[in-house]
Amino acid sequence: EDQVTQSPEALRLQEGESSSLNCSYTVSGLRGLFWYRQDPGKGPEFLFTLYSAGEEKEKERLKATLTKKESFLHITAPKPEDSATYLCAVQAASGNTPLVFGKGTRLSVIA
Amino acid sequence: EAGVAQSPRYKIIEKRQSVAFWCNPISGHATLYWYQQILGQGPKLLIQFQNNGVVDDSQLPKDRFSAERLKGVDSTLKIQPAKLEDSAVYLCASSFRQGNTIYFGEGSWLTVV
Numbered sequence: 001e002d003q004v005t006q007s008p009e010a011l012r013l014q015e016g017e018s019s020s021l022n023c024s025y026t027v028s029g030l031r032g033l034f035w036y037r038q039d040p041g042k043g044p045e046f047l048f049t050l051y052s053a054g055e056e057k058e059k060e061r062l063k064a065t066l067t068k069k070e071s072f073l074h075i076t077a078p079k080p081e082d083s084a085t086y087l088c089a090v091q092a093a094s095g096n097t098p099l100v101f102g103k104g105t106r107l108s109v110i111a
Numbered sequence: 112e113a114g115v116a117q118s119p120r121y122k123i124i125e126k127r128q129s130v131a132f133w134c135n136p137i138s139g140h141a142t143l144y145w146y147q148q149i150l151g152q153g154p155k156l157l158i159q160f161q162n163n164g165v166v167d168d169s170q171l172p173k174d175r176f177s178a179e180r181l182k183g184v185d186s187t188l189k190i191q192p193a194k195l196e197d198s199a200v201y202l203c204a205s206s207f208r209q210g211n212t213i214y215f216g217e218g219s220w221l222t223v224v
């Protein structure tokens with residue numbers, strides 16, 4: 001069974017204090033690993049898709065990396081507007097499998 | 112480009128009542144999904160449509176939940192009768208085709224009392 005575990009559950013940072021969020025996964029052949037951002041009362045907003053180990057993608061203060069067992073979302077010099085829940089999801093390569101989501105990491109950035 | 116539209120945004124009903132949610136996907140997207148997200152959890156797929164056909168409904172509690180996408184565009188998700196544990200956000204999402212990036216709507220928040 002495909003599984004996604006995200007850590008930590010919650011993270012509190014001072015503005016400018018860089019850190020990383022972890023997403024560990026088990027999947028029978030990876031088609032893609034997805035990162036979403038979810039603000040309170042909103043639907044998930046797509047950030048990145050990673051397809052193979054060693055791949056990296058960047059967007060503003062965020063950089064996502066992928067290994068064969070986990071992905072990291074690095075946040076450099078965060079600002080209060082980066083506060084949100086960050087969701088990781090995987091999709092298996094076999095057949096028409098749905099995205100399997102982790103529970104997310106709630107990030108709070110304090111000014 | 113308009114995103115995924117959902118309505119209503121919020122609904123409070125009593126247990127054993129019925130409720131229906133509507134979704135309009137991004138124009139041109141053939142694949143439509145309904146997810147359930149319970150507070151503190153990640154979204155869980157309920158049903159996936161490809162055009163107007165069901166691809167995966169293995170996680171849909173079919174004794175009380177139903178969904179349709181009659182003309183391959185809009186979709187409705189119905190719950191009847193509702194239980195307390197159905198309190199959740201119901202997220203509609205769409206993708207150009209299976210395997211492409213999935214884009215979510217704002218969600219429909221259901222509280223069953």
